[in-house]
Amino acid sequence: NSNEVETQKVKETGVRALFSTLRDSLDEHYNTREIVIRHSKDITFQSKKLIYIGHRIINSSLDAILKEAAEKHKEIFQLFKDICVHLSGVNYFRYLRNMSNGFQEYTEAMAFLRYLEHGDLIKKDEIEANLLDESGNKFLQITDLDYVLGIADLTGELMRYAINSVGKGDHTRPLEICQFLRNLKAQFSLLNAKPNSPIGKKMEDMKSNLQKVELVCYALTIHGSEYPKEFYEFIVSEHSRSSESIYGH
Amino acid sequence: NSNEVETQKVKETGVRALFSTLRDSLDEHYNTREIVIRHSKDITFQSKKLIYIGHRIINSSLDAILKEAAEKHKEIFQLFKDICVHLSGVNYFRYLRNMSNGFQEYTEAMAFLRYLEHGDLIKKDEIEANLLDESGNKFLQITDLDYVLGIADLTGELMRYAINSVGKGDHTRPLEICQFLRNLKAQFSLLNAKPNSPIGKKMEDMKSNLQKVELVCYALTIHGSEYPKEFYEFIVSEHSRSSESIYGH
Amino acid sequence: MEAESNRRDEIHQLVKEYERICRNITVILNGVHSAQPGEIEAIARKALEKFSEVRQHIQSLAQIVPYQQYYRQLNLSSRYHDIWTRAVQTSNSLAAFAVYLLEERFITIEELQTLSGVPVNINNDLQEFHISVEEFLHSLINLTNELSRFAINSVTQGDYNRPIRISKFVKELHNGFQLLNLKNDQLRKRFDGIKYNIKRIEEVVYDVSLRKLNTSV
Amino acid sequence: MEAESNRRDEIHQLVKEYERICRNITVILNGVHSAQPGEIEAIARKALEKFSEVRQHIQSLAQIVPYQQYYRQLNLSSRYHDIWTRAVQTSNSLAAFAVYLLEERFITIEELQTLSGVPVNINNDLQEFHISVEEFLHSLINLTNELSRFAINSVTQGDYNRPIRISKFVKELHNGFQLLNLKNDQLRKRFDGIKYNIKRIEEVVYDVSLRKLNTSV
Amino acid sequence: MEAESNRRDEIHQLVKEYERICRNITVILNGVHSAQPGEIEAIARKALEKFSEVRQHIQSLAQIVPYQQYYRQLNLSSRYHDIWTRAVQTSNSLAAFAVYLLEERFITIEELQTLSGVPVNINNDLQEFHISVEEFLHSLINLTNELSRFAINSVTQGDYNRPIRISKFVKELHNGFQLLNLKNDQLRKRFDGIKYNIKRIEEVVYDVSLRKLNTSV
Amino acid sequence: MEAESNRRDEIHQLVKEYERICRNITVILNGVHSAQPGEIEAIARKALEKFSEVRQHIQSLAQIVPYQQYYRQLNLSSRYHDIWTRAVQTSNSLAAFAVYLLEERFITIEELQTLSGVPVNINNDLQEFHISVEEFLHSLINLTNELSRFAINSVTQGDYNRPIRISKFVKELHNGFQLLNLKNDQLRKRFDGIKYNIKRIEEVVYDVSLRKLNTSV
Amino acid sequence: MEAESNRRDEIHQLVKEYERICRNITVILNGVHSAQPGEIEAIARKALEKFSEVRQHIQSLAQIVPYQQYYRQLNLSSRYHDIWTRAVQTSNSLAAFAVYLLEERFITIEELQTLSGVPVNINNDLQEFHISVEEFLHSLINLTNELSRFAINSVTQGDYNRPIRISKFVKELHNGFQLLNLKNDQLRKRFDGIKYNIKRIEEVVYDVSLRKLNTSV
Amino acid sequence: MEAESNRRDEIHQLVKEYERICRNITVILNGVHSAQPGEIEAIARKALEKFSEVRQHIQSLAQIVPYQQYYRQLNLSSRYHDIWTRAVQTSNSLAAFAVYLLEERFITIEELQTLSGVPVNINNDLQEFHISVEEFLHSLINLTNELSRFAINSVTQGDYNRPIRISKFVKELHNGFQLLNLKNDQLRKRFDGIKYNIKRIEEVVYDVSLRKLNTSV
Numbered sequence A, B: 001n002s003n004e005v006e007t008q009k010v011k012e013t014g015v016r017a018l019f020s021t022l023r024d025s026l027d028e029h030y031n032t033r034e035i036v037i038r039h040s041k042d043i044t045f046q047s048k049k050l051i052y053i054g055h056r057i058i059n060s061s062l063d064a065i066l067k068e069a070a071e072k073h074k075e076i077f078q079l080f081k082d083i084c085v086h087l088s089g090v091n092y093f094r095y096l097r098n099m100s101n102g103f104q105e106y107t108e109a110m111a112f113l114r115y116l117e118h119g120d121l122i123k124k125d126e127i128e129a130n131l132l133d134e135s136g137n138k139f140l141q142i143t144d145l146d147y148v149l150g151i152a153d154l155t156g157e158l159m160r161y162a163i164n165s166v167g168k169g170d171h172t173r174p175l176e177i178c179q180f181l182r183n184l185k186a187q188f189s190l191l192n193a194k195p196n197s198p199i200g201k202k203m204e205d206m207k208s209n210l211q212k213v214e215l216v217c218y219a220l221t222i223h224g225s226e227y228p229k230e231f232y233e234f235i236v237s238e239h240s241r242s243s244e245s246i247y248g249h
Numbered sequence C, D, E, F, G, H: 001m002e003a004e005s006n007r008r009d010e011i012h013q014l015v016k017e018y019e020r021i022c023r024n025i026t027v028i029l030n031g032v033h034s035a036q037p038g039e040i041e042a043i044a045r046k047a048l049e050k051f052s053e054v055r056q057h058i059q060s061l062a063q064i065v066p067y068q069q070y071y072r073q074l075n076l077s078s079r080y081h082d083i084w085t086r087a088v089q090t091s092n093s094l095a096a097f098a099v100y101l102l103e104e105r106f107i108t109i110e111e112l113q114t115l116s117g118v119p120v121n122i123n124n125d126l127q128e129f130h131i132s133v134e135e136f137l138h139s140l141i142n143l144t145n146e147l148s149r150f151a152i153n154s155v156t157q158g159d160y161n162r163p164i165r166i167s168k169f170v171k172e173l174h175n176g177f178q179l180l181n182l183k184n185d186q187l188r189k190r191f192d193g194i195k196y197n198i199k200r201i202e203e204v205v206y207d208v209s210l211r212k213l214n215t216s217v
């Protein structure tokens, strides 16, 4: 209609037909890209929420958290299902770039929950196993790169977890996390990433996260040196109990 | 003396001896680099003068120019001779980076003079043939890269030469230069340089130099279309003669 | 990973060859800038013949790119597609220029497909190797660069009517672009280049008309 | 040109291998951060043994770099030397750290030459493959990074006296650097990093001394 | 926050439509560059008619921009206003060009307000959707670009007197700009463009006068 | 345009004066870090008295900022508001600290309004000069910095019970912040600073408790 | 520091006024491009009269710049001198153009000093406010721009002999510049602009000569 | 121009020597961080003696800098002054630290002038070589860095009372800075560093007081 009117203004040559065709093609492509970007943003946002849920481990039971996470995961699952029709065939790679952030944050979230539950590193196919259709087939794949970058970001969350643990008087958790991060860093270092590559840049963040956790462990040792550990833990838990009672949670 | 006094302040360990050695080594290296940079700057400066001499072709005879250029070349030759002791062996490549501008500008100058004399492209070994010691051996080599970059800059000088020729009413010179630049550009394009490489970047300049010469040829055609060429040349030479007479050159 | 790395090396090797052919065709077509009007057609034909080699290389390329992985991301900054897109744009531009020189009209999508040996992804549904719509548009923009240069050199060669025909042609192209809803920044940015080329060509037409050098307006 | 291109590929391949060995040694030496005081020596010895492989690779490298072309410029932004300098700095740092762990002293130039199998270019007169003075200095700066981390982790492992010894060592190193007339911006810039590391280590020593955790000051 | 995000999407959608209409009017007005002198008026009228659609879109836009949030900063790099300012400048330029073509005079602020359906913020006191003074000035600068092109093409079309009238008009515009205290900003930079256009138009007048092609100076 | 430029100069001048007064109050309040417990109240009172000058300057400022142009963008990188926001945050922080020192409770919005002489834009509906909610929140974050410092210095001054009261207070503040849906990056980032301050203050409380220096937990 | 800040504001204010006067003179002198030959003298006189205002402003400026601090660096990117150099160059150019129009000769340094009311720093020894030699040279370059435009417009106005006189004048200027050892990049770069202007004026001379429009070569 | 180039080389050479002397004094003063309380005075005296060499070098420098060209811009990015300002700041800091170590008070401007052999430009009226007020302020900020480090190392050396004295001293310095109207520049930015140093020193005092290690508060 309005497009038809306007195309009449173009002189009647092959150009008009040619460009009308090109316009429709371009519009469709832009539109699909837009949808993918939106879904990726939504998945990123919801995955961040999943991570927030995980961090409540400080004040909640693991069971309660996993239950809440499973609810939130349903929403994310639906987002993946909705977008996968636009990512079929050649379009998977064509629009993957626009989906990449979503995959990475999802990886980070799933890896964090896995660490809370089992204390180990989630594998890529274990993440993908959450993305099965009715017939039990994987409907989306995460690229190796997105998996690795997501795991690199996990170290930031573990650093935060270690610091929060200290606040609760938990001395062993930071040491565990410290060792886990050291192993993770060793594995990453064997990936042979160039310093300016995406992984290379993330490795700088990982290094700094590990150093922060090492500083936490150091501080625990230094402070723990002046009095018995049990006494310290008692004070801490007393203190948190009394401040909790004020706000009733 | 003063160094000895100061080193006593460092406690008597291996460190003192170690760092004294390192200091002397570093100082020597910095010093050599400084000398090479100075010579490269001087050679660049003198080569630019050689190019200025070449541009006087508009008002002078070729013979007079070549004679003056030969005088100037003696100075440049001496600079090359002076620096070559610092560029022997491994040091040739170690400090080449600091010498590179000098080699390029020298190439540009020699190539420009050659074009003025013979209207063709100078070869790399023809340039190096100017750098022979007493026993007739080449004492310095120009790298392929410096040669190619110097030649790329030549196109800028030829563009200027074409424009100056028009001012003198010379119609055939710009057309000759235009064809020479087209051939040069075709040869460069076969070098297969990446767009972001040094040569790739220079190719953009070459393109724009060619386009300027093409515009000169175009303008000559357009203006020449309104009156006979001979008449135009007469007016131009009259005009230049009258303005020359005022300033007596 | 090793298989992928080998495939990538192979693709790079093929694209290098492909670019070499493009440079050869470029050298042939550059001839028109110093050619007499009567020689243009022969140059265009010679260039079009060379497209059998282009076709052959694109098809070899198409065969080694794994099915549906045309846009596969190799790392954060490059995709398979990035390796050859420049070369594809170049050969499209050359094809469009050659067709223009021969018949002074736009290349059709069918012609481009025949010359390149691969389809244009008009319906966004092709799974195999293809020319994307963006690549096609980029090569039309490249074409206007070449035509503005050609308008100038035609005058030098004494062909005073050609710039007028080129001007009309490039304005049509420009009006066609106005039908598009451009979003992609790169494309939109380069689109401004068409306007600049139109102005340059109009100035040539002006110089010719002012002096009444052309045979009829 | 083809010969050069092949040689460059070969060098890249060797450097890749060389870096792999360095990463292996890094993983070994990283062990000290979670080791008991008594295990340090064994870790250092194990790392030093691995240097036979480093030596072997540097020497292979030295053989394919053409005579006197150590600094040969390959294109405007890189030289032969640029391909491996990072790896050489890394292996130098690892050697210096291992020697420190074993005997708590500086590596000598002779030791570094023995471990790496190539000479250090002290007199600026070496024509063959060598370690440059800048590379050696860069690795001493790297060493202070590693030592500041080690001071912190030693405390976590209950070794309260080590930070005090590290502090003294790094201060000596710093005074040594003051003898140099640094010009190269990169080196001068990184030199400020030593000061930062000294401060960090001094804070560790402070924490330990304040609580009288060390056995004797 | 979600409401804001939706509103922004809606604004983007409307601006897209608005830009499409501007492109339509551009295609119509581009016709003057290859039109006979007698056809100009009809083209201008046709373009002005299209402004009913412009008006309609700007007004829809004005309704969804929240009251007083015209310049509200959405994030570090963009404001509501940034989404549509380019389109507003374009449609202003088109209006000014159409009015010029019809009556060879400046568009008045009242006319611009009528054609666009929103007020110009002359007194810096408008709270609702408006055209800013800067936007108005930018479109006058755009107009001189278009006129320098039109002067050239008029000669091509054999209308030798028009460049003389355009020259006078653009000089008046330039003198008007001299009354403003422009800060060292985007506007001042573009203002230099007017000078360039004046020189270009003067050269056209020169070419015509020299050859005595015009009917009277 | 000229009027605007003059106004901006005037605003800069006033803000400069305003900042000078803030620095005076800072010097006064800094006194608490080396004061005996009994001197705190007098210091707080003296600081609060100085707020008559703050009030006077903010109000002068409020009078020259044109109505409804509080957030007016002056050029690409700055707005009227940017000129004084830093000073406003500083004086808010000082007010909140003084009130805390006097009565160990939060400053109320009413008190802040009285001390500053301008309203806080709680309902997002103020057209005139105001303190924004973000500015208020920033100053509460600044307050925790000051309090963590104060907790440490109280111990130095032998007041072992104060850190416990500060700890309780800052935790309440933290819990308050958790009720907000922070989006603004700057605010969220600085919010992490509160956590750090809480941790630091808690450590002080532990240190004191463990040594049984306080009179009752 | 406060005094300095106030002084800078005052200088900015004065320069703004100064620029306004320059724009007024520009509008007057622009008149010559569309004037009849007989009107030129009157325009030049009118422009020169306006220089009493220029003089007055430069002298006010000279009085507030502190003694010997003409080139004082205010911060990393600007100096006192940078605030007004553009305006000084503009008014110098206008003076040179007006003098040329009146008597077809160069402005002398004495005339410029009289018109501007401040000395030119010929011997590099002035401590007080002055016009630098570079500023004087820049305005001569600006003059050639104006003259190349004037040559073209003279033909439009039917004054066919003027371009020949202008050509001679500009060539003298060019020869004068060749006596200088220019090093300053900015000046040297702009010097190339003279060459372009000479070429353009020569073309006008040719155009006129070829058509025998001039009364005598 | 050649003369200028030679002079610049000479200046660079002198500054190099000057920096070497500064590094020597740095090595001497660094000794205090691992010295016994009783050794401090001797170290300070030894450092102050070395200032005869500093004086000698600054004066040589002062002699070759041409009169009134102290801030002369040499090219776009550097001025004479930029060559030595870093060294001057360093030697000022060293002087201030040495005087503090000896008498635990601020260096006076007279002392600095005596030690350096050149005047401080207090009244902004010096034409000859001088230390600028900004340079003096920078070195006081550097001093606080050194003192925060010294506070920590004093505890390590068992001198528990010194941090308390340092804390008082640095707070006085901080209050002094509050009297200045710092522009938003390098100095203001670094000023925040003082606050950080105060906090760090207060924490040291806290650690010592908490454990009642000091002899009296």
Ligand SMILES: [Mn+2]
Pocket: A108, A153, A154, A156, A157
């Ligand atoms: Mn994260």
Ligand SMILES: [Mn+2]
Pocket: B108, B153, B154, B156, B157
């Ligand atoms: Mn050149």
